[in-house]
Amino acid sequence: MSPPRSRVVIVGGNFAGLVAASRISSDHDVTVVDARADFEWTPNIHELLSGVKNREGVVLPRAECVNRYGHTFVQDVVTGIDRDSSSVTTESGLALPYDACLVAAGSVRTTFGVEGADQYALGLRSVGDAVRIASRLDKLATRKRKASVVIVGGGVTGVEVVGEILRRREQGDEFNIHIVEVEPDILDEQLDGLASDAAERFAPYAVTLHTNTSIKEVSARSVLLENGEKLTADLCIWSAGMVLPEFLRDAGLKEADDQWLPVDDTLKSAYADNIFVAGDCAELPEPIRKQAYYAMDMGEVAGDNISRQLEGEPLKTFRAMPMPMLISFGDITTWLVAGESAVASPLLAAAKEGVYQATMARLASPHEPLRYSTGIVSRALMATRQLLLPQLTPRKLFDGLTGSRIIF
DSSP states (O other), X not given: OOOOOXXXXXXXXXXXXXXXXHHSOTTSEEEEEESXXXXXXXXXXXXXXXXXXXXXXXXXXXXXXXXXXXXXXXXXXXXXXXXXXXXXXXXXXXXXXOSEEEEXXXXXXXXXXXXXXXXXXXXXXXXXXXXXXHHHHHHHHTSSSOEEEEEEOOSHHHHHHHHHHHHGGGGTOXXXXXXXXXXXXXXXXXXXXXXXXXXXXXXXXXXXXXXXXXXXXXXXXXXXXXXXXXXXXXXXXXXXXXXXXXXXXXXXXXXXTOSSEEBOTTSBBSSOTTEEEOSTTEEOSSOOOOOHHHHHHHHHHHHHHHHHHHTTOOOOOOOOOOOOEEEEETTTEEEEEETTEEEEEGGGHHHHHHHHXXXXXXXXXXXXXXXXXXXXXXXXXXXXXXXXXXXOSHHHHHHHHHTXXXXX
């Protein structure tokens, strides 16, 4: 009689969770739990604002992916993790026992308690959020008066949102755009020269930067800044701030003053021997950026280490390798940031699109070379139609070549 299969529960089917699931053998009884049916490629959802991508282009059905890995997908809201009984509880009343658990639940938006923000500001954390914002932009574009859009947060997401709103100028849509950033510069966590390059590229358009200030209040038609300035806001987009999901704050996996869940260099929880943590919700001994590609690398190591622990093998060490970062600014430029330098060129949009399409195909079919290859071809054709062909006009190619620069 064969021994019982080890039970693994993965909380969260996003970047880290899906990659981890793909690494664990179907010899184990693996269950992936997530509240939403579809995996969403969130680094590209800003492109829905201009219509250059649609919903179908940035989602994968989680159940199909997880079943293809040989595992089980449960669509449900996780409400708790009980370390004592080694079980995960859900909103529908399930109690899922585990021999090993991976917490890969990501992060959620916070508005820092700003008055009116939850009621009037639209977040950009999901495809649904992006669809709602795009719909609002469509309605505002039909007005005779140029609408005012306030974007809270001048980090990567905020800048990419500006780029997609400006891309709409190709179809005649124009807006007054305000970016509010609490730090002295936008893109504060990036290369120093990037902020000035971005500001220079904003200059020809109706984009106003408000730095060194924060939001005091959001109302239906305006945003009040802490410095006393009041901005007209036909639309407020909140792209600042993320925190740990609420059910993890009291799960016994951190101290009260920890923002995230501490792990060791094998991604094992500091508070439970049979729990691993990966992705945004993990706090490594040496912190790294909350970035999709790091989450996927963490998922790979976490998945391998869960298998190794269940099979009595030594665990692998997670080492965050420095990664170049691609930041898009609509059809105006794309920045490739690597170490202490960056390259800016509209032609780099093709590189970002290539990475995205290849990774989506890999997540869909990691163990099926033929299906993976077919997926790559299908996605390459879609990307060529949506993003590359519009750039192959003489004017666009000239702009791409003349607009390229190196930043130190």
